[in-house]
Amino acid sequence: MLFKQQPPGEDSGLNFSARGSAAIEDLQNRLQRHLGTHVTLHHGEKRGRIEIEYYGSDDLQRILTALGVNASES
Amino acid sequence: MTRTAPSFTRGQRCRLCFLSAVVSIVPSACPAHSHPPSQGQLWKEFSGERAFAHVQRLVELGPRPPGSEAIEKSRTYIDNELRLAGWQVTRQAFSDDTPRGKVDFVNLIARFPAPGNAPPSFLLCSHYDTKTFQTIRFVGANDGGSSTGLLLELARILAHSNLAAKIELVFFDGEEAFENFTATDGLYGSRHFAEELRDSGNAKSVRGGILFDMIGDKSLDVTLPPDSPPALTRNIFAAADALGQRAHFTYLDRGIGDDHSPLNEIGIPVIDLIDFDFPPWHTAGDTLDKISAESLEIVGRVALYDLVQFELK
Numbered sequence A: 001m002l003f004k005q006q007p008p009g010e011d012s013g014l015n016f017s018a019r020g021s022a023a024i025e026d027l028q029n030r031l032q033r034h035l036g037t038h039v040t041l042h043h044g045e046k047r048g049r050i051e052i053e054y055y056g057s058d059d060l061q062r063i064l065t066a067l068g069v070n071a072s073e074s
Numbered sequence B: 001m002t003r004t005a006p007s008f009t010r011g012q013r014c015r016l017c018f019l020s021a022v023v024s025i026v027p028s029a030c031p032a033h034s035h036p037p038s039q040g041q042l043w044k045e046f047s048g049e050r051a052f053a054h055v056q057r058l059v060e061l062g063p064r065p066p067g068s069e070a071i072e073k074s075r076t077y078i079d080n081e082l083r084l085a086g087w088q089v090t091r092q093a094f095s096d097d098t099p100r101g102k103v104d105f106v107n108l109i110a111r112f113p114a115p116g117n118a119p120p121s122f123l124l125c126s127h128y129d130t131k132t133f134q135t136i137r138f139v140g141a142n143d144g145g146s147s148t149g150l151l152l153e154l155a156r157i158l159a160h161s162n163l164a165a166k167i168e169l170v171f172f173d174g175e176e177a178f179e180n181f182t183a184t185d186g187l188y189g190s191r192h193f194a195e196e197l198r199d200s201g202n203a204k205s206v207r208g209g210i211l212f213d214m215i216g217d218k219s220l221d222v223t224l225p226p227d228s229p230p231a232l233t234r235n236i237f238a239a240a241d242a243l244g245q246r247a248h249f250t251y252l253d254r255g256i257g258d259d260h261s262p263l264n265e266i267g268i269p270v271i272d273l274i275d276f277d278f279p280p281w282h283t284a285g286d287t288l289d290k291i292s293a294e295s296l297e298i299v300g301r302v303a304l305y306d307l308v309q310f311e312l313k
Helices: A021-035 A057-066 B048-059 B069-084 B141-158 B188-200 B230-242 B260-265 B293-311
Strands: A039-043 A048-054 B014-018 B021-027 B088-098 B101-111 B122-127 B167-172 B208-213 B222-224 B249-251 B270-274
Touching: A021 A039, A021 A048, A021 A057, A021 B249, A048 A057, A057 B230, B048 B069, B048 B141, B048 B293, B069 B088, B069 B101, B069 B141, B088 B188, B101 B188, B122 B141, B122 B188, B122 B260, B122 B293, B141 B167, B141 B208, B141 B293, B167 B188, B188 B260, B208 B230, B208 B260, B208 B293, B222 B270, B230 B249, B230 B270, B230 B293, B260 B270
Parallel strands: A048 B021, B122 B167, B122 B208, B208 B270, B222 B249
Antiparallel strands: A039 A048, B014 B021, B088 B101, B101 B167
8 A cells, every 4th residue: 555645745835826736636635634524625716615525413513623613602 | 692503404505605715514415314224233233352353363373475374374264254154255366477576366255145146236345465574573463454354244244134245355465565566566466356357347237345454543543545436435424423433534635555446447436444544554563452443343333334324225
């Protein structure tokens, strides 16, 4: 078993246009790793969409916590 | 005014806007909570202790690299256990060129006898070889042992269900590279199996599979490769959530080449359940004390839940 690709470098900037789809894929993979769930990143030049999947209320709570959101906060 | 946690019903979608981007948190279709088990609660029969006992027996054989006397003993053990559970075992023997010259390999393939000629439609896989080392004694309790023990315990339980006829169990030889992984060094068994399956014309009848690898770590953190087949991934996450084990299943941020890769390449979606967050990986420290029956039980039960409720429903 082996890694097929190297982990992302620390110099990953936000210039996705210049770095292409590999940068988007890299960011999507890192989001999935961070949130522990399936994430789809639809990137456009001026707007985009991030879809984060969850599998029940507990899972939603877990993801909100990972995002730093307290769901019961007033 | 106090606001409570947002309540999302299934199928409802929440979109939160940040500047020009939209972030959607999407409740995934999750039949896990909506249907009673059709096979009883088969997953509860999986015993981590039994799986661990298999791993112990394999580890007691010592290092089990391809072509060794010890791997032949492990084959005999696996073969016997499968036959005792009622499975029919075929040895897929072949030779391949390696950096160490020509080596003989043997995949073990098990099917459950059933009336009719419908071929199995789902694969459950593990590799049973251990990596060849000249300088350390590598027994592969986790890497090679854990997944094989888990698969033997799955075989015992599935034999008592009507799911068995739909499943083919595959124990791959030669997963490990002799030197460094290349297109021709490593994954010998799965590459050969995939080629044979493709050339036989039977690949179309296989709709998917699960590969188990290194799933015994006491600190269990199953790290799915980012390119895991989406449908299988969603089902595994949903199964884990249904059993209260969701926190043990996440993604790795890097791709992994493993025995699922040759199968994915011939069009069979196979998910790699692997815990790559395992510091003793490929060291002499990959020993029994690093793995636990509890971890084997978590993965075994989640896989069984997935099979019963989703993949083979």
